[in-house]
Amino acid sequence: MARYFWRTGFMLACLLILTSCVGKREIDDLAMVMGVGLDLVEAENGEQHVKVTAQIARPADARGQTGAPSGQTGEPIWTISATDKSIFGAIRKLGSASSRRIFWAHSYVIVINEDLAKNGIKDIIDFFIRNPELRMRTWVAVTPDNASELVSSLTGLEVIPGQSIDGLFRYSKITRSAPRTQMIDLHAAYLSDSTELYLARLKLESNEISNKQPEQGEKQKNITLAGTGVFKGDKLIGTLSAKETRSLLLFVEDVKSGVGIVKCQDDESKFSTFELVHETLKVTPDYKNGKPEFTLTVRTTAKLVETDCTIGFDDDDKIAELETDIENELKSDVTNMLDKVQNEFGVDILEAGNVFNNEHPSEWKELRNNWNSHFEKAAIHLNMDVKLKSGALLFKPTTSGKKVDQ
Amino acid sequence: MPTNLELKMKQQLSENIDANINTINSLLEDNDDLVIRTFYLQFQQEIKCIMFYLEGIVNANKIDSTLHDLMSYRSANKATENQESSNKELAESIQKHLSHNSSVMVCSNIRDGITAILNGDCLCIIDQSDQGLCVSSKGGDKRAVEEPMSEQVVRGPRDGFTEDIRTNTALVRRRIKDVRLKMEGLKVGTSTQTTINISYISGVVKKGLVEEVKQRLNKINIDGILESNYIEELIRDAPYSPFSTVMNTERPDKVAAALLEGRVAIFVDNTPFVLVVPVNFWDFLQASDDYYLHYLTGTFIRWVRYVAFIISLTLPSIYVLLTSFHQEMIPTALALTIASGREVIPFPVLFEAIVMEIIFELMREAGLRMPKPIGQAVSIVGSLIIGQAAVQAGVVSPFMVIIVALTGISSFAIPNFSAAYSIRLTRFPLLIASGTLGLLGFIGMFFILAIHAVSIRSFGESYLAPATPFKPSDQKDFVVRFPWWGMNRRPQLASGKGVRQATKKPTPPQEEENSNKGSSSVIEAGKYISHEKADDNSKRGRKQRKTIKLADLVASKNKNDQDNRK
Incomplete structure (x- = not known):
């Protein structure tokens, strides 16, 4: 009994300690992506490439001082982009510019530029569903603007733009100007034999009045819910306005x-x-x-x-x-x-x-x-x-x- | 080869008083507290008597009265001629006639005499007699019955066990006035000769349990028992296990409750902690308060304790595995908050957690060991230095402080101290496993612990019962504490299927029942109806006649019943 006891204890200790914490990544070593933007860009050789823009939160700036005073930049987000033939390639390139490991699981939103969507989003659906780290509850939207601009602009009441987009969708039940489309809906609609997929549409709209120069009127841009993008197969074929979207949402x-x-x-x-x-x-x-x-x-x-x-x-x-x-x-x-x-x-x-x-x-x-x-x-x-x-x-x-x- | 000492102990008392004195003196030499009192009987001055006792463990009043009785003793055989034979029988005669002491024994060998002296009795040997008198005079200073320090209740009896075994058994006997309550005694420890009482209610306790306890106790071969944990470790099941399979308690009401449930209590002299076997794991999470408060309150605080148990076992591990392996499982807003708190921390979470846990244990231990007046200093240093300065300095993240504090508080909410300790210990392997292998390690270690807990038994009872193996009838006192009128049967660990109580749920008196119960209830029923009548009068005058009719009806029915009975 005693031998059995010590032997088990020793083996357990070896098992745990000799693994050297395999797979460990501290939460403060992660660059938590809050929003992803996907654009279509033309490469030098004429090929069409994907530009991935990641909006990454700086926790110390996003939350203020919670413990010891840490160096704060005053900028709650840090946005970087990379271009490559495929999304994964671009994402790998992003990693080479980031001092922390880029962590996609917390992304609030994925925004796809309409030009890219017109070419088909099958690869996007595949990538974001294949990746085990990503959440199926991420909001997905299309935008007529540059996704990189939309993702990197500070808008809304929240410190982190991704969070304000999340809020927009969450409380859109009353305004009803865009459908609440998440990754899981996208997947379901794409795989379904009857239903075609549609995505919410986001737009940058100048509707914010600067506090410092109010006489200039609505100059600052904000992200707004603006209707629905309608797909046939995986290609964007048209949009519904916010008003039409209200009727669509009934269904x-x-x-x-x-x-x-x-x-x-x-x-x-x-x-x-x-x-x-x-x-x-x-x-x-x-x-x-x-x-x-x-x-x-x-x-x-x-x-x-x-x-x-x-x-x-x-x-x-x-x-x-x-x-x-x-x-x-x-x-x-x-x-x-x-x-x-x-x-x-x-x-x-x-x-x-x-x-x-x-x-x-x-x-x-x-x-x-x-x-x-x-x-x-x-x-x-x-x-x-x-x-x-x-x-x-x-x-x-x-x-x-x-x-x-x- | 018997030693000199053993040979001396085996000797019989001789008729020569000086020889006896020499033997006893040589055995108890170099003892400053040994008192030897020489005296002569008042009416037979030629008879020399000697009294031995150890000062401090005897009751001085009893010694005085014994001396008084002995000196004024007048032999009943005085008239007889045969003085010598009468002297020989003197001890026995004194035992019979010396009625002032509650317990006087005649002993005829040195061993019995010495044992009596060491136990706090006084030994009296009489010249020309080969018998000695052991007069009970146990005494000395004892602690009074006080409120138990380690298990306090809001509502419930405030008396706790003391170091004296007789006081302890008395506290239980005062609660259970049942002829079947037994207190079997035995002595354990070659040097300490510690008295142990095995207490149980025969008929309620399962067959064979008492025998098993006795058998295990008899196997003990040790020089001394200073605390009941000696016994606990020497007789327990699963001796390597961190989980305690023997319950200890300072509360007589808890012991009484355990006895009524068919358990066995083991009283050990010189310690206020009484052992109870067999126990289930869940018993350690149940406090006496559960049964003394309203059943909903009792159930609620029991749940609070279950939650405290889960928190104190798993919270640090879950925090560590989430923040260093599975960040995707944390809600985004919370993940950002944790990340911002950890921004400047130079250590990995696992290291931070282990260090903080150790610091917490340090503070707790220091607070306990310190002289009480300085105890305040520990809490000040603890809260200021660890709680604030360490966070400000960027050594520890504020979240970790919260986790460790929450874990600590939760472990204090577990009513049994030794159980709380075993949970605190099992937390560390869990913590290391989840810090090295993440969720996989946590689950693996948790399963190892769970399989171990399922596999052990306490005196024949499954440790995790009634949860697993599932015992339907015992569920009434597990997750939910049923009201007393709902708990009809004893737990399955008691013998048979004895009904513990057959009271029904209290209900207001019923007309029908009352009317069938003879003359006294006739009045009651009448009262009840007339009451209703008055009520009706004030509210609805029209229904009055109907009510009177009902009253008449009941009265006539009562009358009929009475007639029938005649």
Whole structure:
């Protein structure tokens, strides 16, 4: 027993100590990448190369002094880029310029330039999914701007731009101006036989007023959510605007709140704004004469949030009219988006094929080989059901207290 | 070849008092505390008596009264002619008639006499008699019953064991007034002759357990037992294991509870720590408070302790493996914070963790060993130097300080001191494994520990029961402490399937039940109804008649029942 005990102890000690901490990398020896930008550049020999830009956090500057005073540069991020034929090659080149080991797992966002996306992103999807260190919950987006510029500009309230992009996506449920696309969605959509992939679109927009020179107006650039990039296969074929994206999100995501603006019934120049809550969409697929058909039912509750008209909640007829107005408004939005997706792009990004498959699996087997063309021709009927329920805190219209003789 | 000493010890007391004095003197020579008192009986002046005792371990009052009794002794046989024979029987006669002392024994050889003297009794030898008297006079200074230092409770009895075994057994006996409670005695230690009592409730304890305990105790061959840990290490299962397989406690209520659960307690003289066998690992995480507080509170604080156990075992290892191997597993925001704290630290995390753990143990040990008035200094030095200056100087990261402090506090939350220590020890192999091999090392070492813990037994009981092997009926006192009315059976380690208590869940008195219980309940039922009636009167006047009817109904039913009984 004693011999067994000591022998085991000795072997364990050897096993642990003689490994010399293989694979160890201290957290302070890592260059933690917060955001990745991918651009298309033309190399000297005319080949098209990938430029990888990495936004790396300086922990001491990003967090301030947490322990002992450490040398701080005042710059919370450090951005470097490298160009090569493949992403991995560029990443290896980045490493030769960094004093710390570049660590990709904490990357908040991957931004792909639209030019690069138009050439196909299959290699990108493959690389980021093949790598075991990377998270599947990283946000993925396309941008019309230079991805390197987008990744290296300090924007938003956060110290680290990657974190502010993360925040943009996280709280985009209310603004609904871009889909929340993560690496895992990208992968799923690419591998799916029915759904085409789409990515959020980010844009640099001059909307920040400098505190030091406010008279110059909105000069400073900020990253903004700006619609959706639509893909066919792995190639970008077009974009949806932020407004169209709102209608798209009805199909593909849970939405918390939307906005509807309608003209006043008595005065065409004035508007009422409604917040749309509890928006739900039901898609009922049908198969008629060898063609797929879809019936969409949108139900939503509207809340009056701002108005220039005289709307009181005591008049049921008026409310009913208003509901119809909002329905029409919503209907035109959804129809516009459907029109663009069906006729202009001709790709199913609405997961319609998926729904159809669930309902008519045997018919799906015939249609799936050429689904996009069937989707293009599919008739889509739209039903709207808006309930105007509350005027928030006000029941009666806001009117001035001053009495004027008419 | 028996030594001179052994030969002397074997001698019988002789009728010649001087020979006896010489023998005893030679055995107990060079002892300053040996008192030899020579006196003569008051009414038989020719009879010389000698009393031996060791000063300090005897009760002086008892010696005085014994002396008084002996000197004023008047032989009942005085009238008889045969003086010599009467003297011979004198010792026995005195034993029978000297009623002032609770325990007087007659001894006829030197060994018994010497043992009595060493145990704090006084030996009295009488001229012309070959028998001596061992008069019980144990005494000396003892510590009073105080609150146990190592296991304190908020609600619950405040008495703790002392160094005196009789006080200790009395504290338990005062709690269990059961004829089946046994306190079997034996002596262990060739020099110390330490009294050991094996306590159990016969009928509740599993068959063979007491025999096993006795057998293991009888195997002990040692010169001295100074503390119950000597016994613990000499009889325990898995002697190399860091996990304790024997429980020790200072609390008589805990021992009493263990006895009622069918365990065996081993009292050892001269130590306030009583051993309890068999034990499960989880018993070390359960405090008496669990049972004295509301069952929800008891359950909650038990969970807190389980969490404390997990923290104190794994937290430093998890921190080390995350920060030096698996940074992708840390949430990004936290990773940045940790990285910024470690920015200027020149050491690897594993080294930092080991050093901090050792420093923590140093402070704890120094605080314990130091004279109490200086103890404050340790905490000041500890908190200022280690807590702040080391962080400011960039030697230790603030996160590491938090981790080590949290681990330390958690290990103090484990109620049993020796169990807390074994957990503290097992933390180090875990720490080194996870610092060298990452998650793989952590899991590997954890499995080694877990397999070891599963494999050991404590006096025949699986160490990790009732978790594994899973015992459904014992779950009522494991993760959740059930209310007392829900815990009906004794744990499975007790013998048979004895019902421990058969009280049902307390409920308000029921009409139906009451009405069937004879005359006294007739009034009760009436009261209950009339109460309701009054209530109804004030609230809903209309229902009054109906209620009265119900009352009449119950009353008539009671009457019928009574008649039937007659």
